[in-house]
Structure formats: C-alpha cells, structure tokens
Amino acid sequence: MQKFWDNTDAAVGRTGETPVPTRPGPEQTRVFPTGLQIGNVRIAPATVLAPMAGVTDTVFRRFIKNLGGCGLIMTEFTSADGVLRDQRVRGRYLHFYEDEHPISAQLFGSDPKVMAEAARMVEGLGFDLVDLNLGCPAKKVVKCNGGSGLLRDLPAIGKIFEAVRAAIKIPFTVKFRAGWNDENIICVDLAKMAEDCGLCAVALHARTREQGYSGQARWEWIAAVKQAVKIPVIGNGDIRTPQDACAIVAQTGCDAVMIGRTAPANPWIFRQITQYTAKGSYEEPAEADRYQMIRTYFQMLIEEELPDAVGKMKQFASWFTHGVAGGAALRKGIYESKNAPEILARVEGFFEERLRSSLVSTS
Numbered sequence: 001m002q003k004f005w006d007n008t009d010a011a012v013g014r015t016g017e018t019p020v021p022t023r024p025g026p027e028q029t030r031v032f033p034t035g036l037q038i039g040n041v042r043i044a045p046a047t048v049l050a051p052m053a054g055v056t057d058t059v060f061r062r063f064i065k066n067l068g069g070c071g072l073i074m075t076e077f078t079s080a081d082g083v084l085r086d087q088r089v090r091g092r093y094l095h096f097y098e099d100e101h102p103i104s105a106q107l108f109g110s111d112p113k114v115m116a117e118a119a120r121m122v123e124g125l126g127f128d129l130v131d132l133n134l135g136c137p138a139k140k141v142v143k144c145n146g147g148s149g150l151l152r153d154l155p156a157i158g159k160i161f162e163a164v165r166a167a168i169k170i171p172f173t174v175k176f177r178a179g180w181n182d183e184n185i186i187c188v189d190l191a192k193m194a195e196d197c198g199l200c201a202v203a204l205h206a207r208t209r210e211q212g213y214s215g216q217a218r219w220e221w222i223a224a225v226k227q228a229v230k231i232p233v234i235g236n237g238d239i240r241t242p243q244d245a246c247a248i249v250a251q252t253g254c255d256a257v258m259i260g261r262t263a264p265a266n267p268w269i270f271r272q273i274t275q276y277t278a279k280g281s282y283e284e285p286a287e288a289d290r291y292q293m294i295r296t297y298f299q300m301l302i303e304e305e306l307p308d309a310v311g312k313m314k315q316f317a318s319w320f321t322h323g324v325a326g327g328a329a330l331r332k333g334i335y336e337s338k339n340a341p342e343i344l345a346r347v348e349g350f351f352e353e354r355l356r357s358s359l360v361s362t363s
Helices: 058-067 080-085 087-093 112-125 147-152 154-167 187-196 219-228 242-252 269-279 287-304 309-320 327-336 340-362
Strands: 036-038 041-043 047-049 103-108 129-134 172-177 201-205 233-236 256-259
Touching: 047 269, 058 269, 058 287, 080 087, 080 103, 080 112, 103 112, 112 129, 112 154, 129 147, 129 154, 147 154, 147 172, 154 172, 154 187, 172 187, 187 201, 187 219, 201 219, 219 233, 219 242, 233 242, 242 256, 242 269, 256 269, 287 309, 287 340, 309 327, 309 340, 327 340
Parallel strands: 047 256, 103 129, 129 172, 172 201, 201 233, 233 256
Antiparallel strands: 036 041
16 A cells, blocks of 8 residues: 655755645545544544653643644553552653643553553543553563553453453543564454443554564554444554645545654644645745744753753754754754753754854845
C-alpha cells in the first residue's frame, strides 16, 4: 500500500504554503473526520498526540495544545506498579493542568489487579480516559511482560481488559502493535476482544514488536481492524505530513490519526492537518516562527522548574532546529551550555543575529 510520502514531489519551503501535488489516487482525498466520540468524551479534531517516553510531559503537551489542531493528548507511558508504590512517579508522570483536557493517562503492566487499581487512581486524579500500552518495544519493559511483551499472551490481555473495565467508569482504550512478529499478527483478534470487553476505542501502530520503528507501517492492518470492530479505530504509523494523515484515513477508514515521532520535529503538524483539509494547503513555519517556538518551549520548561529542564532542552534541540540553516552551530552551543538560562540566551542570540542579517540583506 503506497503512502503519500513514498513518492512526493511537493515543493516544501521554509516560508509560505505547501501546495497540493497533482497526482491521482486515494491519497489525494482531503476528507478527514472532524472528530470522534470515545465513550462520553468528544475528541475534536480527530487527531491524537501519541504517548512518548521522555517527550509527552505536561510542558510538551501544553505546548502542542497551544499551537492548535490536536484533539487529544496523552501522558508518557507510566508503570502501573510505580503509580501505586511511589508518590514521585505520580508527581512526575501524572501531573497535568486544567487546560490539557481532554487528556488520557497511559499505563503499562501485566498484573490485572495492579492495573485495575492504578486505573482507578488515574480516574480519581481527573483524567478523561485511561489507555493500556501494548506497544512499547523496549527490552526492559518487554522482559517484565509489559508493553508489546503481552502480545504473546492474548488470554492475559483479556484478564487485564476485564479488570480495568470493571474498575473505572471513564473511557478505557488500548494502543497496540500488530503482533510480536510477522508470524504472529494478532491485531484483529485483539481489537475484537477489546470491543467485547467494553473498551471504547483502539489505536493500532501498524508495525510488529520485532520491527521496532524500522521499515514501513502496514496500513492494511489498520484497515483490517476497522472492518472487524464497531468501536473507533485510531491509525498510527508513518504519518509525517498532512497528506499522510488524509491518506491513512482514505486507505483504512480509521476514525482518527495518532502522531508520535513527527510531533517533536514538526510541532505544527496538527494545525497543518486542519489547514490542509480545509483549503488544500498549509502554512510552513518561517524562521521567525521556529525561533518563537523554540523560545516558548524552553521558557515553559524553565517556568515549570523541572529538575531535568537542561536535559530536555538539549534533547529537543536536535528536533527543533531541524531544517534551520546553521543549526549545527546552535546545537553545539546548546550542548556545551551549563544551565537553562545560558541555553535560552544562545537560542536568542543565534536567531536574533540571523533575523538581523536577513533584514540587512533584503534592505
């Protein structure tokens, strides 16, 4: 199944708008769901920020929300056992603000009773939804039979579904991979079981655990799941552009899209999807926009007083400076900085000098 970005010839600049390539096929369809209902929670637009370890903390979630276009945000995946045992885990991973609604807390674990109790705690904290992680491929998670490790044991998954569903009243969803490997594709069976157990929606990352993040996502697996169940299906995997978002909906019939690794590199992606589906083109950020974006995110980190703010700034620097001329020098300066104010000063100095140079060259 060809995806839009397999052969794109769109001219993408750093300013202005990206035009629609004129090429036939289902990927040209700009029909995109305006929203979806997950239990009693309305998600609009029909876009979801995927849970990402080390990325989707409260600062990044609010940052994405403020840019616009994202219908649902999710926490980093969080150990159910850790939630129950350690107040620090709850404080770090399950802290959120009122302006983040609707928000889903994603939990992982293998013990039905522990999962149920953690889900009950999450409900009490005020989250709108609870999500079960069956997708994480990390070895340290899999070896504890968490994340995608559970994909080898459907009966165990069923017990978790039943325990959590009985413990909470808010919507319960699951994010999973297609299977352990190509010889063990269980996504349709898993989705049917989720529906039978009263889950309100499913999200499929259309790769196997064995693939990790390599190769192409198999969108046909999402289509198969959509045909098999009546609850909403969220498609995830290789959505890198607004055109991809429309293509996956056209090719699979999924009710919403979930975007992960693209979001840190292009946090405007959700807003661009809305623009593209409305008028067939979307705004590309100018250098001044990128400067404002980096400065805003870094200032939010400082204001939140996160203990790892400096590490976060260095982590995000490579994503946020993608496509910036001379970005390597800025990244080097950020990596060599000792504290958050110094990093912010380097960012401001770099961009202000470039913007001054740009004004001089055009005058």
